[in-house]
Amino acid sequence: MMFAKMQCEMCGAEAKGPLKRIKIEGAELSVCNACAKYGTEVQGAPRTSAAQSVRPSGYAGASKPPAQRSRDLFDRMGGDLVEDYPDRIRDARMKLGMTQKDLALAMMERELLVKKIEKGELIPEDEVRKKLEKTLNISLLDEGSSEPTDLHHARMTTTMGDVIQIKKAKK
Incomplete structure (x- = not known):
């Protein structure tokens, strides 16, 4: 062995x-x-x-599907993506009578991207999210988000810049 x-x-x-x-x-x-x-x-x-520690996601012995990427500060900068985005996208697409392929063509994206987003396997990037919203006439951002969009107001602690006042030197 x-x-x-x-x-x-x-x-x-x-x-x-x-x-x-x-x-x-x-x-x-x-x-x-x-x-x-x-x-x-x-x-x-x-x-x-x-x-031994790394397994491919399609591993036959895997007991659960790969975990979805967790959201971080950069995902929240423009507002929160609604939790049920896959359902909203699928419902809006079906209301318009479009297939996933039709939606992909209308957005000028790949069909595989649309499929993964609708399954919730992929969080759409800002550019793709905007295309989806425009094409399907829906909103995917949580408007009632309590998250601050301005990073300067997102701090929880006092920094040196908050304390120090810089005085201009007199010439």
Whole structure:
């Protein structure tokens, strides 16, 4: 039986000992001892090789479909996308008597993109969202969003810029 060589997911070096599971910027990686200092160790995580920890999404042994990407600050900048966007898009398309292919052609996008958005597998980017809204005459943004759209007012803590007043030097 041949064992896979354990390789650090950060530097690519072959690990001399067991890999550590660390979290860096929200991503969990199996890394060597030298790279472990760049993140925080995930407690109770099994130490595995990179080949064992990553499975393709179509893996036959997968018990659930891949998770949908979570929303972040940049997704909220222009308002919140409504949670039921796949249903709204599908209903509006069907009211107009369009197929997914017709909608894709009207938007000048690929049919696969429309299918994934309607299944909720893909969050539409701003440009695509605007095309969908225009073509289907619907709104996909939550107008009653309590999220601030101005990033300067989105802060929760006081910064140095809030405290310091810069005085112009007199000449």
